[in-house]
Amino acid sequence: MADPRAPKAPDASRRSERSRRAIFDAALALVGEVGYDKLTIEGIASRAGVGKQTIYRWWPSKAAVLLDAFGAVVDEYDHEGLPDTGDLAADLKFVLRATADEFNDAAWQAPYRALAAAGVNDEELSRTFVARLMEPSTRVYVDRLRAAQETGEVAPGVDLRIATEMLLSPFSQRWLMRTGELTHDYVDTLVDLVLHGLRPRG
Amino acid sequence: MADPRAPKAPDASRRSERSRRAIFDAALALVGEVGYDKLTIEGIASRAGVGKQTIYRWWPSKAAVLLDAFGAVVDEYDHEGLPDTGDLAADLKFVLRATADEFNDAAWQAPYRALAAAGVNDEELSRTFVARLMEPSTRVYVDRLRAAQETGEVAPGVDLRIATEMLLSPFSQRWLMRTGELTHDYVDTLVDLVLHGLRPRG
Amino acid sequence: MADPRAPKAPDASRRSERSRRAIFDAALALVGEVGYDKLTIEGIASRAGVGKQTIYRWWPSKAAVLLDAFGAVVDEYDHEGLPDTGDLAADLKFVLRATADEFNDAAWQAPYRALAAAGVNDEELSRTFVARLMEPSTRVYVDRLRAAQETGEVAPGVDLRIATEMLLSPFSQRWLMRTGELTHDYVDTLVDLVLHGLRPRG
Amino acid sequence: MADPRAPKAPDASRRSERSRRAIFDAALALVGEVGYDKLTIEGIASRAGVGKQTIYRWWPSKAAVLLDAFGAVVDEYDHEGLPDTGDLAADLKFVLRATADEFNDAAWQAPYRALAAAGVNDEELSRTFVARLMEPSTRVYVDRLRAAQETGEVAPGVDLRIATEMLLSPFSQRWLMRTGELTHDYVDTLVDLVLHGLRPRG
DNA sequence: ACATAAACGAGACGGTACGTCAGGTCTTTCA
DNA sequence: TGAAAGACCTGACGTACCGTCTCGTTTATGT
Structure with missing residues (x-):
């Protein structure tokens, strides 16, 4: 039973996949070239060879377009869990070093920064951004x-959500606010310091 | 030795203090009312009873105006150091609880969020933002x-800059990305977890 | 064969007739109310209930708008030739008296003066102004x-273009520069004096 | 007895002659370089090395400045009457040919055109323009x-003001509206045609 | 296979804000 | 105290995009 007040419900089954792809490509290319503030719907449409209405039909804002575009890229990566060699510190350092390298890659910077920034001012967008892009990566940590807690490497009773924040937030914050470099040394120091705090006491 | 290529250097000594104040008030009021994205230079000028050119003469962007405006407010606070009762955990909890309350205050939210977001996409702005607004608060931690390290409460050799990040970044990140509430309980748990990691090993 | 350097060619077939009319009406009304110098594109757009871009899309300047607007009014008049009763003097006086009355009408004054003035400083505009508004009226004289020349009322060999100027220029000049009134008496005297000069000699 | 409502009465005796001259020079130079529409008070002030207020103190508009500036130049010419060799046609042709040459000189064009155009839309200005610049030249004709009328070359009873208009208006109009060239041939034809009309009849 | 309805490309439209320019007023500083 | 310098408020400029709204033109079933 459709809401008769609804303005229009575009038929998703007839949607042009070609246009969708072209819009994603254009959006990602442009945000890298001109930055988020100068990214425009008209620019995306023109670069994609698409009518403006085709964008407005399927997305409510340029942030939503970019989120979908970036999400499509991210989804192509496998999201296996973290390795578990039995050495927690080594495992964390290994993955975080790889993540640091990723964040230092220019192709990721522009869209990720743009979306993070847009989310800061737009509550709904930030919820989607967190759920779609941040939560999956966080969960594996x-x-x-939790596995480490079960083997006794991490003290029982520690709030793992907060523990993960202690690990990942300094990392993200450094990058977002440019308060420091994301080097492998930094990662190692951070992991050691955090794990020390999580270790069973006494 | 002035740069002769400089387009024009307005004479700061003739600047109207009345206009400057009015612009700050208008900017802060408007960013709270309509949000950063709908904040416009024209809107600020009109609300402040000021010509647009008076804004463009002294600031390069709306972000710069807002940064100055918010900075002026922040500067009115005393920036004494943290209390030092000898109990590090208690001192940190006391101050961080107060900060949490501050961040939950709507009047602070709008400009701070706006500037943080703008900084994410604008390197130069982010440097100023960090130096002007974040660095002073960070330094006291x-x-x-350091004082605690000297009394042996904190292990020698710990990188205090990173330690501070472990404390403040999870806090900021939660707030910026809305991944959780800033409650007193949260603050207490975070402080305990972090301090445990900093404690001398034994 | 389109000029590829041309910036953009708006599609005239999609043009809104309603907007075009509204712009003409607004331009003519405003030039009468506030005068040419205080006539603004923004004012026209606002009065016509039209976006500024809709004006800039189709006209290069406010003078061009006004020229089209006034031209559209003028085109509604029939441009029959002058009457030919066989009495040249009577025919000229009859038409020139009517023209004098027209020029003394406030509704004609504002746009015509404005365009004449704009043309003085803008060569291209003056060519259009002359071709579109002045030439048709001049040609009938x-x-x-010529007809009178064929009947012998006017001396053969007289340059009719210059003869017409002798008749019309004093008339226009008086009006433009406000050096005198355009009365029926004035018209009669002028016609008599000019025709005397054109009469066959001997 | 000064009008106490008058906002300010600058003391003309203290006026800086140096500034006045510089303003005239700047105005005439600029109107030639950029045209009347792009001539600005700020531009004149800056070029003249003068404060804007110094212009506003002494003139009400840029047209007034230009009128004074051009008038000062014109006044340096002697305004003797027309030559009277006894041959009216020859005398008129001689002077009108010289005038045609003058009007074809670029240095005269810009300010004269500008003032004529400004006068078309501004009644008060046009009165001053006519009285200051046009009337003196007209009067000599x-x-x-009149001298010719007394010798019988021109028919008694002819309105000499209108006769002069028949001679000068076609000439001015051609130039203002660019409807034709001001050649010596043109001048000769015009003079002959007009004089024929003025000749005693019978 | 073909009718038909939707999505599509294109882009004109009424708007808002941009950043710039100049107008005319006012104040400060200097000679 | 007149003049230079220039900051100020005002308001129009011409441009860029916004989001909405037609226009024909594909395209993709569904009978």
């Missing part, structure tokens, strides 16, 4: 820490 | 931790 | 004088 | 024609 929580899972690995 | 570093100082308090 | 030349034609009538 | 009227005087010469």
Whole structure:
């Protein structure tokens, strides 16, 4: 029973896949070239060889377009859990070093920064951004820490969500606010310091 | 030795203090009312009873106006160091609880969020933002931790800058990305977890 | 064969007739109310209930708008030739008296003056102004004088273009520069004096 | 007895002659370089090395400045009457040919055109323009024609003001509206045609 | 296979804000 | 105290995009 007040419900089954792809490509290319503030719907449409209405039909804002576009890229990566060699510190350092390298890659910077920034001012967008892009990566750390908690490497009773934040937030914050470099040394120091705090006491 | 290529250097000594104040008030009021994206230079000028050119003469962007405006407010606070009762955990919890309350205050939210977001996409702005608004607050934590290190509460050799990040970044990140509430309980748990990691090993 | 350097060619077939009309009406009304110098594109757009871009899309300047607007009004008049009763003097006086009355009408004054003035400083505009508004009225005089030349009322060999100027220029000049009134008496005297000069000699 | 409502009465005796000259020079130079529409008070002030207020103190508009500036130049010419060799046609042709050459000189064009155009839309300005610049040149023609009327070359009873208009208006109009060239041939034809009309009848 | 309805490309439209320019007023500083 | 310098408020400029709204033109079933 459709809401008769609804303005229009475009028929998703007839949607042009070609246009969708072209819009994603254009959006990602443009945000890298001109930055988020100068990214425009008209620019995306023109670069994609698409009518403006085709964008407005399927997305409510340029942030939503970019989120979908970036999400499509991210989804192509496998999201296996973290490795579990039995050495928690080594496992965390290994993955975080790889993540640091990723964040230092220019192709990721522009869209990720843009979306993070847009989310800061737009509550709904930030919820989607967190759920779609941040939560999946966060969860694997929580899972690995839980495994470590079960083997006694991490003290029982520690709030793993907060523990993960202690690990990932300094990392993200440094990058977002440019308060420091994301080097492998930094990652190692951070992991050691955090794990020390999580270790069973006494 | 002035740069002869400089387009024009307005004479700061003739600047109207009345206009400057009115612009700050208008900017802060408007960013709270309509949000950063709908904040416009024209809107600020009109609300402040000021010509647009008076804004363009002294600031390069709306972000710069807002940064100055918010900075002026922040500067009115005393920036004493953290209390030092000898109990590091208690001191940190006391101050962080107060900060949490501050961040939950709507009047602070709008401009701070706006500037953080703008900084994410604008390197130069982010440097100013960090130096002007974040660094002063961060430094007092570093100082308090150094004092604690000297009394042996904190292990020698710990990188205090990173330690401070472990404390403040999860806090900021939660707030910026809305991944959780800033409650007193959260603050207490975070402080305990972090301090445990900093404690001398034994 | 389109000029590829041309910036953009708006599609005239999609043009809104309603907007075009509204712009003409607004331009003519405003030039009468506030005068040419205080006539603004923004004012026209606002009065016409039209976006500024809709004006800039189709006209290069406010003078061009006004020229089209006034031209559209003028085109509604029939441009029959002058009457030919066989009495040249009477025919000229009859038409020139009517023209004098027209020029003394406030509704004609504002746009005509404005365009004449704009043309003085803008060569291209003046060419259009002359071709579109002045030439058609001038031609009918030349034609009538030619007929008179064939009947012998006007001396053969007289340059009819210059003869027409002798008749019309004093008239226009008086009005433009406000050096005198355009009365029926003035018209009669002028016609008599000019025709005397054109009469066959001997 | 000064009008106490008058906002301010600058003391003309203290006026800086140096500034006045510089303003005239700047105005005439600029109107030639950029045209009347792009001539600005700020531009004149800056070029003249003068404060804007110094212009506003002494003139009400840029047209007034230009009128004074051009008038000062014109006043340096002697305004003797027309020559009177006894041959009216020859005398008129001689002077009108010289005038045609003058009007074809670029240095005269810009300010004269500008003032004529400004006068079309501004009644008060046009009165001053006519009285200051046009009337003196016109009067010498009227005087010469009166002399001719007394010798019988021109029919008694002819309105000399209108006769002069028949001679000068076609000339000015051609130039203002660019409807034709001001050649010596043109001048000769015009003079002959007009004089024929003025000749005693019978 | 073909009718038909939707999505599509294109882009004109009424708007808002941009950043710039100049107008005319006012104040400060200097000679 | 007149003049230079220039900051100020005002308001129009011409441009860029916004989001909405037609226009024909594909395209993709569904009978």
